[in-house]
Amino acid sequence: MVLLQIASAIGNLALVCAGLAVIFGMMRVINLAHGEFIMLGGFAAVLSVHAGVNIWLAMLVVAPLTVAAVGLIVERLIMRRLYGRMVDTMLATWGVSLLLIGLTTTLFGNRVVGIAAPLGSFRIGGYSIGAYELVITLISIAIFVGGYLLLRWTPLGLVARATMQNREMAASLGIEPSRVYAVTFGIGAALSGLAGGLLAPLSGVVPTMGVAYVAKAFITVITGGASIIVGTATSSLLLGSISTLTTFLTTPVVGDVALLVSATIFLRLMPTGITGRIFRGAP
Amino acid sequence: MSNEILTVTGLRAGYDRIPILFGIDFNVASGEFVGILGHNGMGKSTLLKTLMGHLPATGGKIIFDGDDITSLSPAQRARRGLGYVPQGRQIFPALNALDNLRVGAARLDRASASHAIERVLEELPRLKPILTRAGGVLSGGEQQILALGRCLCSQPRLVLLDEPTEGIQPSIIEEMKEILRALSRSRRMSVLLVEQNLDFISDLADRVLVIQRGLLSEEVDPEVLRRGEVVAGYLPSSDDVIKS
Numbered sequence: 430m431v432l433l434q435i436a437s438a439i440g441n442l443a444l445v446c447a448g449l450a451v452i453f454g455m456m457r458v459i460n461l462a463h464g465e466f467i468m469l470g471g472f473a474a475v476l477s478v479h480a481g482v483n484i485w486l487a488m489l490v491v492a493p494l495t496v497a498a499v500g501l502i503v504e505r506l507i508m509r510r511l512y513g514r515m516v517d518t519m520l521a522t523w524g525v526s527l528l529l530i531g532l533t534t535t536l537f538g539n540r541v542v543g544i545a546a547p548l549g550s551f552r553i554g555g556y557s558i559g560a561y562e563l564v565i566t567l568i569s570i571a572i573f574v575g576g577y578l579l580l581r582w583t584p585l586g587l588v589a590r591a592t593m594q595n596r597e598m599a600a601s602l603g604i605e606p607s608r609v610y611a612v613t614f615g616i617g618a619a620l621s622g623l624a625g626g627l628l629a630p631l632s633g634v635v636p637t638m639g640v641a642y643v644a645k646a647f648i649t650v651i652t653g654g655a656s657i658i659v660g661t662a663t664s665s666l667l668l669g670s671i672s673t674l675t676t677f678l679t680t681p682v683v684g685d686v687a688l689l690v691s692a693t694i695f696l697r698l699m700p701t702g703i704t705g706r707i708f709r710g711a712p
Numbered sequence: 713m714s715n716e717i718l719t720v721t722g723l724r725a726g727y728d729r730i731p732i733l734f735g736i737d738f739n740v741a742s743g744e745f746v747g748i749l750g751h752n753g754m755g756k757s758t759l760l761k762t763l764m765g766h767l768p769a770t771g772g773k774i775i776f777d778g779d780d781i782t783s784l785s786p787a788q789r790a791r792r793g794l795g796y797v798p799q800g801r802q803i804f805p806a807l808n809a810l811d812n813l814r815v816g817a818a819r820l821d822r823a824s825a826s827h828a829i830e831r832v833l834e835e836l837p838r839l840k841p842i843l844t845r846a847g848g849v850l851s852g853g854e855q856q857i858l859a860l861g862r863c864l865c866s867q868p869r870l871v872l873l874d875e876p877t878e879g880i881q882p883s884i885i886e887e888m889k890e891i892l893r894a895l896s897r898s899r900r901m902s903v904l905l906v907e908q909n910l911d912f913i914s915d916l917a918d919r920v921l922v923i924q925r926g927l928l929s930e931e932v933d934p935e936v937l938r939r940g941e942v943v944a945g946y947l948p949s950s951d952d953v954i955k956s
Contacts, residue, residue, distance in 0.1 A: 584818060591804045591815040598802040601764055602866050603790035603819040655806075 430556040431677065433563065438676075439669035440566030441628065442649060446661050447572050448621030449646045454657030455593050456613055458508065459515060461522040463646055464639020465529040466618050470496045470625025471634035472533060478544045484630075485547070492626025493619040500618020504611050512596075512610060526639065533636040546630035565627050572620065577658045580712035589613055590712065645685075648692045654702020658712050663703050668692055715742045717870050717902050718763075722772035725762040732758040734926040735772065740870065740902050745892075747917030747934070748906040755926040756906035757799050760872045763904070764796045765789050777869070791819060795868025799875050801859040805848025809839060809858050812847050816865030825865070832861045835895060838887075853884030860891070870902040877909045885912060892916055914938045 445467065452460045460466075473495035477487035503525055511517045548560040580586035589609055592599040596606040624642075625634070632638065649668055653660025671691045676684030699706045716739045723736040732755045740746045750756050761767040763774060765786035774782045781789050790796070804812050813832060817825035833840055836857055842850060850858065856876055863871060873892075877885045889912060896903055896916075906923075907913040913920055914937035921928045 584814075587807075587811055587814055588818050591807060591811075591818075594804045594806055595802055597766060597786070598798070598804070599815065600786040601766075601790055601796040601798070602816050602862070603787050604815070605785070605787045 430553050430558065433553075433558050434677070435670050435673045436566050437558070437562040438673040439665050440562075440569040441631075442645065442669040442672075443569040443573060443662060443665035444565060444624045444627060445642045446646045446649045446653075446665060447569070447576070448617045448619070448624060449643075450650050450653070450657040450661040451576075451617035451620060452614060453647070454650055454653070454655075454661065455589065456512070456610065456617075457515065457593075458512070458614075459519040459522065459647075460617070461519060461643065462503070462526040462529060462639075463522075463621055464641070464643035465526045466496050466500065466621035466639075467625035467628070467642050468533065468634065468636060468639045469499060469529060470622030471629040471632075471638065472537065472542075472625075473622065474626035474629045475542050475544050475634050484544060487544075488626035488629070489623070492629075493623040496622025496625070497615045497619035500621075501611060501615045503618075504614040508614060509607060509610070530636050530639070537636065539636060541633040541635045543633035544630050559631075561630065565631075568627060572623075573658055573662045577712055580658060585612075586712070645688065648689065652692045652695050652702055654699070654704035654706075656704035656712060660702055660704035664692075664695070667695070667703075716740065716775075717742045717744075717777055718904070719775040720763070720772065721775075723759070723762060723769055723774065724771035725758060725767050725769050727758075727767070731770070732926050733762065736923075736926075736928055738921055738928055740904055742869075743896075743900045743902055745896050745903045745905070745916055745918045747913040747920040748904065748923050748928075749908065749910070749913055749920050749932070749937075750906070750923035751908055754923045756908075756923055757874050758926075759923070760796070760798075760874050760904070760906055763872055764794060790866060790868075793867070793869035795863040795866055795871040797856075797859045797863045797871065797873045797876060799878060801852075801855040803847035803850070803855045803858055803862075806846060808844050808846055809850065809854075810843040812858055812862050813839075813865050816862035819866065824867075828865045828867055832864050835864070835898070836861045836891065852879045853881060853887075856880055856884070856888065857891070860888075864895070864899075868901065870904065873903060873905040875907055875909075876905070877907065877912050885909070888912075889915055910937055 448466060449460060449463045452458050470492035474487045474492040477491045478484050482491060507521050508518060511521055546559055546561040548564065550557045550559045580590060588604055592604055592606050592609040600606050649664045650661050652668060653664035668688050668691060672684045672688040675687035718740040721737050724731065724733050726732040736759060748756055758767060762769055765784060769782050773780055776792060776794060781792065804815060813829050817828045820828060838857055839861055842854055847858065876888055893916060905913060905917060914934040917934050920932045920934050920937055922930050922932055
């Protein structure tokens with residue numbers, strides 16, 4: 430049962446990090462609106478379900494597509510002018526974050542809305558765990574395996590990796606960098622939206638919920654290092670395990686502290702992240 | 713001339729408010745190998761960057777294959793058949809050599825890309841043993857050959873070559889010379905080479921243009937350039953010209 434709980438926590442952490450891994454890990458954009466993209470995904474799922482849309486459709490399709498659309502608008506109107514200027518992108522996405530919090534608070538109020546988790550729960554011995562939490566873990570695994578295959582083995586992945594390494598050279602070979610950046614940002618936003626949609630039944634949705642995710646996500650992605658898929662998966666595995674085990678033994682607050690402390694130790698020992706030391710060269 | 717692949721008229725460009733090119737006029741015929749000679753700071757690389765679209769032209773026109781491409785993006789120019797091997801090679805460091813070639817062929821369909829890469833590997837056999845090595849760990853010479861191969865994978869009709877001998881050991885320079893000579897014959901592609909290596913440019917180019925302070929000052933017969941004693945008459949400072 431403890432192992433299932435740990436797997437679930439790792440799955441949740443990896444899911445929350447996936448979008449950021451793409452936008453920060455690949456594009457080097459410090460997206461401070463990452464938490465708000467998750468929040469928007471949550472709202473998209475909740476509102477869709479309340480409007481009568483099937484819950485799976487709402488979480489797996491409506492939420493990512495809605496946030497991808499928002500991401501593409503943000504990329505087209507703001508980010509496109511700021512690539513390569515890290516501080517400026519940070520300030521701009523912070524502004525987007527505040528705007529999204531303000532808009533959703535105005536529209537829906539500062540209260541938690543939610544939907545019931547599907548699938549119910551099952552018991553092992555004296556403990557019970559939601560089947561839906563395990564489904565989230567499986568979806569996280571699918572996202573990371575799919576992302577690895579996409580980046581490593583498809584022309585789209587190759588072009589994206591090349592463009593992120595040297596956009597001027599990619600352009601000299603006939604690749605339109607602005608299109609690659611837009612698609613990459615859109616995919617990152619869609620993954621954040623998917624995370625928000627899937628987590629909505631577990632955590633509820635409130636305009637300020639993004640704050641709870643953004644720090645954890647950044648710490649995990651940075652600890653993972655340059656290889657966004659393998660690095661983020663590995664750091665989610667390590668940090669998620671440490672955090673959950675500590676939570677079991679103490680309290681959730683101490684669990685979060687353990688995550689931060691262990692990330693600090695990892696980065697002290699491996700300043701370029703886990704994949705700066707091992708799994709080098711993996712996508 | 714009807715067989716001109718590139719016609720440049722009155723081309724001006726610079727960095728921010730600093731003008732570097734002051735009205736460049738020249739042309740390249742189809743299948744022709746044109747060299748541009750000049751020492752550092754004369755505008756050689758700026759010219760190629762402007763032709764490729766990485767720097768905006770502030771005046772003049774670039775006609776490629778009959779079309780005005782002055783306002784097109786670098787990617788659009790590449791898709792029309794302009795190839796670029798930049799100074800410093802600009803290899804994708806985290807991709808292996810084969811993936812670097814694949815990026816060169818990325819805009820082709822699968823069959824054409826595969827054929828383009830196979831052809832490049834036949835033409836540049838030195839790449840075969842290093843295909844699985846990361847671009848960033850290759851030697852300067854290997855990177856230069858890879859950069860050329862990557863450019864060829866995009867099937868260009870005109871290749872812009874920016875100082876391919878820079879930082880390369882002499883044996884590789886000789887090899888590059890043979891490779892370029894063979895390629896320009898077998899592919900019948902046009903090449904615009906900017907260099908300050910006299911032997912390299914005079915051995916390869918059909919004609920050589922001298923660039924001085926952002927202007928093409930004169931055209932020199934490569935045969936004349938090979939006679940080292942007349943170099944001083946064509947260049948502002950022969951001390952700045954590397955004679956390999």
